[in-house]
Amino acid sequence: MAIGERIRFIRNLRGMTLKESIGQTKEMYRITMEKNYNFPIPNLDFDFLPVGIDIRKVLKEGVCPAIHGGMFNRVGGLIGAGMARVPMQCFEKALVAFGEKYL
DSSP, X not given: OOHXXXXXXXXXXXXXXXXXXXXXXXXXXXXXXXXEEEEEEGGGTTEEEEXXXXXXXXXXXXXXXXXXXXXXXXTSOEEEEXXXXXXXXXXXXXXXXXXXXXX
């Protein structure tokens, strides 16, 4: 399968257009601490993968992280894939716990 076809296949699994996928990745830059320089993203002009979600940035920006996942059967066939957002309440509780332990 050609690269372009694979990208289209993956986008279809997540139910997003390329523009939406790029927008979501750019959104993640707002709530992460760093970029992983081992993973350039061709559709973002070879900018790098955002990593290290920062609790404070999530709460300040009001952006919940997107989580993508897939499930395969025992012989490698795809069962399903999708995307979900982590609830903001998780980060509110995490900040309280962080403050109690480290501040």
